Amino acid sequence: MFELLKRDTQTKARLGRLTTAHGVVDTPVFMPVGTQASVKALDPRELREMGTQIILGNTYHLNIRPGLDIIRAAGGLHRFMNWELPILTDSGGFQVFSLAKIRTIKPHGVEFRSHLDGSPLFLGPKESMEIQRVLGSDIAMVFDECPPHDAPPKEQRQAVERTIRWARECREQPRAPGQLVFGIVQGGSNPALREECAKELVAMEFDGYAIGGVSVGEPEPDMLKAIEFTEPFLPAAKARYAMGLGTPAQMIELIARGVDMFDCVLPTRIARTGTAVTHAGAFALKGSAHKTDFGPIEEGCECYACRTFTRAYLRHLLRANEILGLRMVSVHNSHLYLKVMTEVRAAIAAGTFAEFYREFIANYTPSQKILAHRRREVER
Amino acid sequence: MFELLKRDTQTKARLGRLTTAHGVVDTPVFMPVGTQASVKALDPRELREMGTQIILGNTYHLNIRPGLDIIRAAGGLHRFMNWELPILTDSGGFQVFSLAKIRTIKPHGVEFRSHLDGSPLFLGPKESMEIQRVLGSDIAMVFDECPPHDAPPKEQRQAVERTIRWARECREQPRAPGQLVFGIVQGGSNPALREECAKELVAMEFDGYAIGGVSVGEPEPDMLKAIEFTEPFLPAAKARYAMGLGTPAQMIELIARGVDMFDCVLPTRIARTGTAVTHAGAFALKGSAHKTDFGPIEEGCECYACRTFTRAYLRHLLRANEILGLRMVSVHNSHLYLKVMTEVRAAIAAGTFAEFYREFIANYTPSQKILAHRRREVER
Numbered sequence: 001m002f003e004l005l006k007r008d009t010q011t012k013a014r015l016g017r018l019t020t021a022h023g024v025v026d027t028p029v030f031m032p033v034g035t036q037a038s039v040k041a042l043d044p045r046e047l048r049e050m051g052t053q054i055i056l057g058n059t060y061h062l063n064i065r066p067g068l069d070i071i072r073a074a075g076g077l078h079r080f081m082n083w084e085l086p087i088l089t090d091s092g093g094f095q096v097f098s099l100a101k102i103r104t105i106k107p108h109g110v111e112f113r114s115h116l117d118g119s120p121l122f123l124g125p126k127e128s129m130e131i132q133r134v135l136g137s138d139i140a141m142v143f144d145e146c147p148p149h150d151a152p153p154k155e156q157r158q159a160v161e162r163t164i165r166w167a168r169e170c171r172e173q174p175r176a177p178g179q180l181v182f183g184i185v186q187g188g189s190n191p192a193l194r195e196e197c198a199k200e201l202v203a204m205e206f207d208g209y210a211i212g213g214v215s216v217g218e219p220e221p222d223m224l225k226a227i228e229f230t231e232p233f234l235p236a237a238k239a240r241y242a243m244g245l246g247t248p249a250q251m252i253e254l255i256a257r258g259v260d261m262f263d264c265v266l267p268t269r270i271a272r273t274g275t276a277v278t279h280a281g282a283f284a285l286k287g288s289a290h291k292t293d294f295g296p297i298e299e300g301c302e303c304y305a306c307r308t309f310t311r312a313y314l315r316h317l318l319r320a321n322e323i324l325g326l327r328m329v330s331v332h333n334s335h336l337y338l339k340v341m342t343e344v345r346a347a348i349a350a351g352t353f354a355e356f357y358r359e360f361i362a363n364y365t366p367s368q369k370i371l372a373h374r375r376r377e378v379e380r
Numbered sequence: 381m382f383e384l385l386k387r388d389t390q391t392k393a394r395l396g397r398l399t400t401a402h403g404v405v406d407t408p409v410f411m412p413v414g415t416q417a418s419v420k421a422l423d424p425r426e427l428r429e430m431g432t433q434i435i436l437g438n439t440y441h442l443n444i445r446p447g448l449d450i451i452r453a454a455g456g457l458h459r460f461m462n463w464e465l466p467i468l469t470d471s472g473g474f475q476v477f478s479l480a481k482i483r484t485i486k487p488h489g490v491e492f493r494s495h496l497d498g499s500p501l502f503l504g505p506k507e508s509m510e511i512q513r514v515l516g517s518d519i520a521m522v523f524d525e526c527p528p529h530d531a532p533p534k535e536q537r538q539a540v541e542r543t544i545r546w547a548r549e550c551r552e553q554p555r556a557p558g559q560l561v562f563g564i565v566q567g568g569s570n571p572a573l574r575e576e577c578a579k580e581l582v583a584m585e586f587d588g589y590a591i592g593g594v595s596v597g598e599p600e601p602d603m604l605k606a607i608e609f610t611e612p613f614l615p616a617a618k619a620r621y622a623m624g625l626g627t628p629a630q631m632i633e634l635i636a637r638g639v640d641m642f643d644c645v646l647p648t649r650i651a652r653t654g655t656a657v658t659h660a661g662a663f664a665l666k667g668s669a670h671k672t673d674f675g676p677i678e679e680g681c682e683c684y685a686c687r688t689f690t691r692a693y694l695r696h697l698l699r700a701n702e703i704l705g706l707r708m709v710s711v712h713n714s715h716l717y718l719k720v721m722t723e724v725r726a727a728i729a730a731g732t733f734a735e736f737y738r739e740f741i742a743n744y745t746p747s748q749k750i751l752a753h754r755r756r757e758v759e760r
Contacts (some may be wrong), residue, residue: 036696040703073674312446327707
């Protein structure tokens with residue numbers, strides 16, 4: 001299912017190909033996030049045009065709304081949302097632990113209340129896999145426990161133990177035809193826990209491995225360490241997926257550390273508040289600097305927004321709360337994420353990734369938040 | 381500029397062609413409304429694909445935001461918003477009288493405060509025409525006074541007098557190259573005022589004539605009467621435009637009464653609350669009846685939304701507040717308005733409009749609000 005086509009000689013970057021029931025995915029890949037069966041503000045044609053290979057859906061959200069009966073009646077998630085390419089579904093583990101307010105962890109899952117109407121729900125390995133089977137995703141994720149990054153060591157250990165036990169349960173559940181299942185490594189910033197969790201999951205022979213417990217509010221250096229603590233214990237012959245990450249520069253850093261797959265709400269989320277991402281970093285389009293700036297968001301960009309509109313016009317739309325403004329920034333940002341992955345794959349194929357990596361990072365200005373974390377790191 | 385190609389023998393319906401600086405407009409025509417330099421939620425490609433011939437922009441809004449300097453620097457409204465087909469700009473008269481809270485009417489215009497930040501502004505015939513000249517619209521509208529439908533007779537008379545005087549001032553202002561100017565007939569529900577206003581404006585020889593003071597909260601029968609009181613005094617050789625109207629059935633009624641041009645925010649406005657329009661009337665897509673309804677919004681519709689998505693999926697998107705939901709209903713509703721006009725033009729050309737008209741009205745269920753007004757009318 002996963003073919004490792006090439007390994008970079010100077011970094012851990014890998015070129016690969018993942019074959020799923022709905023088509024082939026070239027890696028490294030960015031997967032736009034369609035939590036509620038829609039990549040926010042974008043339509044399937046726009047997603048295809050910008051080169052999307054695979055999108056995400058979410059077990060927790062789709063099970064609550066529209067509910068499984070409706071998606072079953074539609075003939076699965078692909079047909080419900082009219083998306084013919086691959087879909088990866090997250091298991092709902094992350095959402096149960098981050099969204100649901102009142103919860104009780106039981107041996108076989110979690111009792112919680114819907115974040116929408118407070119109704120009592122239960123989600124565990126068995127339920128999550130059954131939902132993902134009905135959704136008919138190409139890649140299902142195991143139901144894991146994802147503690148916050150500042151959880152005490154005891155909680156991190158318990159989460160790893162449950163994650164391992166639940167992964168084994170998930171492994172045994174029925175699947176949709178051709179559905180792949182990925183394990184999720186937890187363990188926070190603890191190298192021993194990461195190693196233990198990875199080894200246990202690898203022994204279960206999943207179709208791919210995700211690194212979870214990242215992008216849960218931790219500083220960037222801790223995130224990078226969590227990846228570095230985990231990667232050496234993952235088999236080279238399987239795809240590796242860093243969940244919920246990141247900025248373009250972070251994705252490049254992680255590709256250099258051996259990661260193949262990414263998903264992130266960032267490009268569409270920041271678009272809705274008027275922040276555009278380019279190869280040089282992110283900037284606020286609403287700023288008065290763009291009042292009469294009649295260039296595109298990014299010079300040379302081939303996305304529909306950059307081919308059609310100026311910064312001055314988009315700034316006006318955003319200030320006037322016109323939906324076309326956030327739509328077009330969502331188009332550009334998502335296109336940029338996908339475009340960077342295309343460039344990465346070309347560089348690995350050409351044997352020039354190390355150079356690409358250096359230049360990309362040198363050219364990219366990280367956000368103030370990330371820079372502040374880096375400064376604190378240096379001062380430690 | 382306007383060619384009258386054919387007149388229906390059984391009704392007052394007309395087939396025409398209006399030539400503007402940015403292209404030809406086949407009439408009867410529906411003009412999607414882009415108040416703030418964007419037809420809400422739609423992009424130019426979508427507008428082209430659904431057959432849009434001409435869109436609206438608004439003098440009052442664009443002058444306040446982004447401001448004239450920015451649009452001047454962009455090279456006019458067409459280039460600012462990247463719309464190459466014709467644009468009609470409303471004069472701002474309606475908005476000054478409906479949006480601006482504090483206003484003082486002066487001989488040469490209106491002092492008012494911006495609805496956005498309360499800053500003092502002045503708009504009169506001279507200012508409105510100068511703004512429209514800079515916007516570079518293909519059709520400019522005269523600056524008129526539009527009183528509410530329940531304004532006392534004295535106020536209606538004053539509004540007509542000012543509208544006539546201001547129209548004369550507008551007539552004399554400089555224009556953009558090739559820019560047409562339409563007069564606006566006021567006069568409320570008073571046949572004598574309508575006749576007087578129409579005759580005075582026609583004597584000034586405008587490029588076309590709008591019927592204003594409709595769609596200002598009046599019951600449907602009053603709206604139809606206002607049109608019937610005005611139309612006989614408008615020259616056959618010029619285009620007639622009913623401002624701010626209406627439902628598909630109302631547009632058909634008005635076409636049968638000799639109107640050629642329409643604009644209305646209805647298709648995109650009701651789309652944002654989940655109401656879809658079809659040849660049979662409007663309905664709420666969020667209703668539970670559509671839970672597992674896997675047909676399109678309208679059977680046989682060729683719009684992108686109907687070709688791509690089911691009612692069940694769109695209902696889910698609308699309930700989950702996904703932007704794609706309101707986008708797709710905006711696509712369908714706007715397409716439906718344009719499609720109905722295409723059907724109207726074909727029927728007039730084929731000499732079958734009277735039949736089309738009867739069938740359309742018989743098949744179309746008006747909203748409860750319109751039905752309630754009709755019932756009251758019958759009871760009088």
